[in-house]
Amino acid sequence: MDKYIITGFSGFVSRHFLHYLESRSEQVSVLGLDLHEPAFDVRDFRHLTCTFERVDLLDKERMQNAIYQFQPNYILHLAAYSSVSFSWKNPILSFQNNTNIFLNLIEAIRLLRLSTRILSVGSSEEYGNVTERDMPLREDMPLKPVSPYAVARVSQEMLSQVYAKGFDVDVVITRSFNHVGPGQKDIFVVSSLAKQLAEGSKKHVRKLEVVTGDLSIIRDFTDVRDVVRAYYLLLKKGKKGEIYNVCSGRGVTLSEVLNVMGDYVGLEVEHRVDASLVRPQDNKMIIGSNKKIQHEVGWVPDIMLEKALKDVIDDWKRRLESHVAGGSAT
């Protein structure tokens, strides 16, 4: 029976990964590690045997012990402080909770001499300062990180490669681009817009003003359900020490995203730019190439962005309902 450790277990991506595993009807065992209790019940799965341990990955000894007890075949390393803006406010905490926790994790695997495969999740932020001529971004392009968060992710990636080549640790690396999907926190742009639209759709108005950042920027969005399938395939078929973009390969403006969602809820949308939501020195355009993961792993995204956006809106409607009804957010 395959055994997975998932770090960052209580987060958005982890829950979708669990649902993906469950949908495959394989008997697998999962140990979830996180600082925070998950908001779901680990007993709610039919095929998964799922347990949770509250562990701070900065605590090397506790983590090493949890790994040793469980002897995982796979580690999906989702734990991260993945906010760019937080990293500008507290670079030390950001660096520790990205790079240092990862180093603790991969060093534990080395010291325990396990053949565990690790998926090291990185970010499109690693590309950093790019121009439109660089699109689509390929894995072999130079990295020019511009935020403390991006530096932390590049450091994690370089450590992964040194461990793969120098210590023969089995690690596969991603650079994951923006994801969208049900359950995402509203600190992310699409989720924030969808929440505003879901709220507006309950007000029985025709016109709605939403608060936005710069809507002209172009991003590459992938549905989180496609993303977790990519992670599964990379754990199964990725090449040791290799880096893979996880992205749709298609760029859309945020205003296009807003229009699609506005049409879906049947509202005429006007937007007001909040300067505090406009990131200084943000890249105009970020689009990735997914040729490598297509070619080597056989992954292509299945879910159209339109479908993803509708599901995000529907999810927000449900979350707002259950909130009004006093139910807990799921």
Add this chain to the structure above:
Amino acid sequence: MDKYIITGFSGFVSRHFLHYLESRSEQVSVLGLDLHEPAFDVRDFRHLTCTFERVDLLDKERMQNAIYQFQPNYILHLAAYSSVSFSWKNPILSFQNNTNIFLNLIEAIRLLRLSTRILSVGSSEEYGNVTERDMPLREDMPLKPVSPYAVARVSQEMLSQVYAKGFDVDVVITRSFNHVGPGQKDIFVVSSLAKQLAEGSKKHVRKLEVVTGDLSIIRDFTDVRDVVRAYYLLLKKGKKGEIYNVCSGRGVTLSEVLNVMGDYVGLEVEHRVDASLVRPQDNKMIIGSNKKIQHEVGWVPDIMLEKALKDVIDDWKRRLESHVAGGSAT
């Protein structure tokens, strides 16, 4: 009066930097920070007002407090775990005592809103996996670090650049190539060879067998007294956020180094390769370009390698004498 903080105060490079400052006859004040007491007397200088504090740079609060009290104009950040082989044995300690201590230091300057200029000392190891065609190595070349130590240094450098651009912190960055000079520990190759020759020269023999690693590799050596002058000039004239190679621009084989030193002591030298001293996957050739530092800062090395090597031998003779005489190593 200029005020300098020197981290890694008790080390080899720091002592030469102090002598350089002293030789300039400027009245400057120096606060030395290190985990270990210096082996010299801080009161031995005529022009420098020198004090020492034992501080672990991983202790953010203590370090920040020391910086705040002293209000330095310049920080020469020499503290590091600079051994590649140690980094393979303990990657976590290596990373913490290179990258994390540096992040603590530069974050302290940001939080205290000081206009202090920091010199972030990096390493030619950052270039990593290079070929002869890449020589001489220029600052704009891609970095391919292959050891945990090299990754830690690249991370430090990327953090420096983010702090310079994103936070306007005044930091100048080096990639320093091999240095040689009096006082260096015998874990470094030239110092180790010189020590063996100095020992041999006292034995009144004609032939001497020395134990070596791979003598065919080519390195770029600079006398430490030239290196510290480069650091001084970079603190005074380097451009914020810029990276400078500190190197001679000239490559020599280690066997050439050994021959020069053998001639100087008048011994016929044979060498025996100790496999444990041959680094796996070591680069055949590392030569840097010093055009940028020449052009922008006006630094060129003054001391010929032959002179440097003789001084290293003479220094070892003195150290061995004083050791025999029961004196403490200075």
